[in-house]
Amino acid sequence: MSDVETMRRPRRWHIAVFLAPAVLVYTAIMIIPLADTLRLAFYRSIDGQQALAGFDNFRTLFFDPRWSASFWNALKNNVIFFIIHMCLQNPIGVVLAAILSVPKLRGRSFYRTAIFLPTMLSFVIVGFTWKLILSPLWGVTPNILGWVGLKWMFGPWLGQESSALVTLALVSVWQYVGVPMMLIYAAMLSIPEEVIEAAELDGITGFSQFRKIKLPLILPSIGIISILTFVGNFNAFDLIYTAQGALAGPNFATDILGTFLYRTFFGFQLQLGDQNMGAAIATMMFLIILSGVMIYLFFVQRRMRRYQF
Template sequence: MQPADRNIGRWQLAAFLAPALLIYALFSALPLVDTLRQGFFSSDDAGRQTFAGLANFRTVLFDADWSMAFWNAMRNNLLFFAIHMLLQNPIGLLLATLFSLKGLRGARTYRTLIFLPTLLSVVIIGFIWQLILSPLWGVGERLLGTVGAAGLFQPWLGQEGTALATLALISVWQYIGIPTMLIYAALLAVPEEIVEAAHVEGAGALRIFWDIKLPLIYPTLGLVTILTFVANFNAFDLIYSVKGALAGPNYASDILGTLFYRTFFGYQAQVGNANMGAAVATLMFLVILLGVGAYFVGVQRRLSRYAL
């Protein structure tokens, strides 16, 4: 390729990338940078900004009036993520494995039905499950009664010990289609020659899965894990639509997203504070950044060495 052609190719690439980069910078990168900046300032009653250094972060992490709410939200967020990791991704792996089997009748219908809740609005999902689980007019107790388990029904969304876990299970039900489809696509990409050679060697279906298919889809499983982590620590809409900004009962379902909302915008008796809200958002960003960094350092390197 001549140098002139090379230059034309670079200009064409820049022209195609420029609109996307501009939109990303205006609506994502610049707001993120400005949010990080606001966390280092404080405002007086007149709205004048003064540099506060790390004072806002010390307040959120160590002040008695703020730290309890922050660490409660952090613990709840970790539990929210753990439930997704222990249920959503293993079940997604199981479903994807079943869908990849040859000759499975109705596989397309099953895939559509499992992925369909992902396409629905979170507000609709939250409202529907509130109706189902309501102890006054919900059908949850009646459904359990059909299998002789009506006595197990409890107002799970209204109890401190079960509200967060119930919301996490609703989230798992709604979004399980995403890991299922990602893992299913990875399983379809496994070379058929390797599987057939294992069959010739006398390996059974279970051994082929554990010794051949599973190691080959490790990168996809890692991707699903990191996507689950980022999504869960950015979660907000389901908790807000079902339990409101107070994330009740008694903040039992409060996570970092709802804490940020109350801090930044204010709610009921709590007055909004943009600088303190920016500090909470910055801490959320750092948690996600550390989690992603730990994944790439501790997991991705091992996967790369394994592939080599």
Template sequence: MFLAPAVIVYSLFSALPLVQTLAQGFFSADDSGKAAFVGLENFRTILLDPDWSAGFWNAMANNAKFFCIHMLLQNPIGLLLATLFSLKGLRGARTYRTLIFLPTLLSVVIIGFIWQLILSPLWGVGEKLMGFAGLAEWFAPWMGQEETALATLSMISVWQYIGMPMMLIYAALLAVPEEIVEAAHVEGASALRIFWQIKLPLIYPTLGLVTILTFVANFNAFDLIYSIKGALAGPNYSTDILGTLFYRTFFGYQAQVGNAYLGSAVATLMFLVILAGVGIYFVGVQRRLTRFAL
């Protein structure tokens, strides 16, 4: 009885649309506009047709790069910050935690607009700020170059969301039993050894959770790219990811006509990629973490 309201709302606004989208990917419109079952034809078009496959695999590769940058920067830095803030006697820890977590609460549109103002080569303040450190000659229109646009947007995303892994790992570190740490101190273990051999193994489940949340969020990403680069994800689709590809395919954009059936096929492929990643985590990682905990 108590679960029924949540189950009904979730079913109507999440589960049912998901099922309808997955089913729609197996249909297409005939000449009269009537939906007709075409099986895997839409998926064959997306994956193998020269007019569509290049865009899909480009978006998939960009999404993988987007995720890798987050894994290499966001989570390790979040772990480092959480470890520092968990130290006793650190002055201003609460203030620093709040300031670092604050961008996570801001609208992505605001974040995109702010960074456009900062990095714009015409009116941005980025070059002046770098000039104060003697690095003005290193400034470049990073978001306007194909080689650097995706990495720049990824680091903006890292800056905005680094507070999430930091707080999750911080909470896990606080939950480490103090008796174990004190016993290690009595035995003469250094702070670094205590972290690597005691604290870090105990927070492996949280690190695994942070990893899978990062994976799901990155392969569902859309809003930051759209707010800064638009649906075309320029320059020359160098920042195109699965989310922007789905948007253009389903709704259409400028000269591209939207196709709900092909768009549903793209959404289904996104779902399968995320499902595969989550499945690999639970089968290959979560079971080992459970055995380790036992």
């Protein structure tokens, strides 16, 4: 290509014009706060002045008994919270999507709307509603279990250390199971009809068709849902805070990294806020999420590309 043709090529300034608002907004509300949080994690407040502390905040977080016990407890609860979602929410979403994709199923639109509707509800409504439903004093759960002869199973699940976290995780699964269902359902609709017809001609129908044909083709979508679940659960805060408060009771049994960060950064009751230690916790959350996403992108997604059309 000659220099004259290169000079005559029009400059596409309109691309920068259209991208500028989104880039400015994203930079203002995401990039700058993230960079400042990372900066605060390496400083410490001394007599009202910020002084460079290096990795001292992280050493305190990991090894100081006053901080490490709470941090490892919150991280452990976060892992349990995530595992419950991975083992229940996503498989249930896949099963629901498979059922809704059956052509002869009547009322598919109603079922899709009913299952996806809780996802659109405010977390405040969901948290308080389930807290009332599960209340031993005025909740409806004891009566419902009594109607089917299972009242003996009921207990103060949100008030017991052994069951509070699992109970809230199941509530979260109920609320957000519609997300994987809709994504998997959309992936199934994108499968070419020729593939399904060829499988039916070979006598592959029903569950066998789903296992041998559809499931391998929707694996990329399942991978995306898994990483979204990972990111969402390690950023979780709202449901725990609404149902159990900032102390994530009972006795910090439902404390996760989000609530631990909130108490540390902003303070709560008799606990004073510490921005630097809060920034250190936020930095660890960022590194955990970044590590999970990088592992997925470099080790999992590459192996799934062969299933994509």
